[in-house]
Amino acid sequence: MTTMFASTTRKTPRSGKRRICFPMTSRAYYGRSQLLLKKLQEHPGVELELMLGGSILLDKYSRHIAEDIETGGFTISTTLFNVIEGGNHVAMAKTACLTALEFTNGFHAADPEATGHEQPVIRREQFTGRFLASEAIGGDPGDIHPALLRDTAVDPEQRMKLYVQFARARLVALEQMRSDPKVTGRASQTHNMLEDFRAVYEELNDNLDNFESRRDDLRKALKAVIEGDTEFQAKLRALKEDPRTYKQEASEDQFVLSDAIDAVDSSTEDHRKLLAEQEEAWKHKKKTKS
Numbered sequence: 001m002t003t004m005f006a007s008t009t010r011k012t013p014r015s016g017k018r019r020i021c022f023p024m025t026s027r028a029y030y031g032r033s034q035l036l037l038k039k040l041q042e043h044p045g046v047e048l049e050l051m052l053g054g055s056i057l058l059d060k061y062s063r064h065i066a067e068d069i070e071t072g073g074f075t076i077s078t079t080l081f082n083v084i085e086g087g088n089h090v091a092m093a094k095t096a097c098l099t100a101l102e103f104t105n106g107f108h109a110a111d112p113e114a115t116g117h118e119q120p121v122i123r124r125e126q127f128t129g130r131f132l133a134s135e136a137i138g139g140d141p142g143d144i145h146p147a148l149l150r151d152t153a154v155d156p157e158q159r160m161k162l163y164v165q166f167a168r169a170r171l172v173a174l175e176q177m178r179s180d181p182k183v184t185g186r187a188s189q190t191h192n193m194l195e196d197f198r199a200v201y202e203e204l205n206d207n208l209d210n211f212e213s214r215r216d217d218l219r220k221a222l223k224a225v226i227e228g229d230t231e232f233q234a235k236l237r238a239l240k241e242d243p244r245t246y247k248q249e250a251s252e253d254q255f256v257l258s259d260a261i262d263a264v265d266s267s268t269e270d271h272r273k274l275l276a277e278q279e280e281a282w283k284h285k286k287k288t289k290s
Contacts, residue, residue: 017047021112023103025054030069035262037074049110053080053102055213078106083213156211156221163204164228170197171235178239194256198263201232205267212274217282222275229268236261 020040024030040048056065057079069076080102084094107115152159174193177183208225211218240257 015047017045018114019047019049019110019112020114021049021051021107021110022115023051023053023106024069025052025056030056030065034072034266041074048074049077049112050074051078051080051103051106051110052076053082053099053106055083055209057081057083078110080106156208156216156218157224159207159211160204160221161224163200163207164224167197167200167204167232168228170200171232174239175235178242191256194260198260201260201263201267208271208274217278219275219278219282222271222278226268226271226275229264229271232264233261233268236264 022033022037022040024033037048037050040046050069052066052069066076066079082095082099082102084091084098148162149159152162170193174190174197177189177193178186183189204225208218208221211221236257240261
């Protein structure tokens with residue numbers, strides 16, 4: 001494992017395989033990406049380069065996650081230390097600048113043919129374009145509006161409850177669509193609505209990662225998220241087991257459903273682990289104050 005700094009310019013020699021560089025900056029994203037990473041790791045024509053940076057390297061946020069990654073059979077090629085602590089806007093701005101420097105240098109040194117980057121970043125752009133077009137408040141409880149998100153920007157519990165509501169509304173709409181005998185193009189609509197659910201759910205996880213990096217108290221927020229996880233798991237599995245639906249539909253649509261189930265299952269495990277860590281951490285903080 002190599003620790004790289006902005007001054008490093010040496011490129012990694014090529015092995016003849018297709019080199020894919022995969023940055024990893026949070027424990028939650030590692031949990032959601034394990035299936036993809038294993039597929040890449042096992043591919044005979046792929047050389048997988050894992051780059052670790054951000055809060056994933058800090059024990060207070062992601063205890064011994066580097067050891068867990070290596071125990072899982074992956075090789076960490078590079079670690080990039082790019083976080084400046086402080087919890088204020090100045091520290092955040094400096095961290096953003098340092099991240100640009102370190103990861104640019106890391107990509108230059110790795111010289112990959114392709115990169116696998118954190119999907120929540122991509123999904124946020126799709127999410128913003130598709131769901132945040134209106135400033136109006138009201139309408140369907142699943143509608144996502146900028147003002148609602150702004151009002152909960154610094155409140156983890158309320159913001160997570162909002163995202164659980166948004167995700168729930170999409171699965172409820174999916175159930176209603178599929179039970180309507182007059183609906184045409186059920187398979188394509190199911191595909192699109194599952195993609196919408198995944199986009200919202202990934203945004204939920206991305207927001208949770210941000211609150212974690214700020215060292216917020218997430219205990220109440222996580223309890224709301226885990227309650228939602230349980231509900232989402234039940235709804236997705238009911239859809240998969242419905243004999244009227246997916247067994248007669250295209251394999252691509254079945255993959256979208258399986259992908260959504262895997263994402264929720266993996267995230268649920270991460271959310272439970274994080275809640276246990278939060279309970280332990282805040283218990284010690286209370287003892288210290290007393």
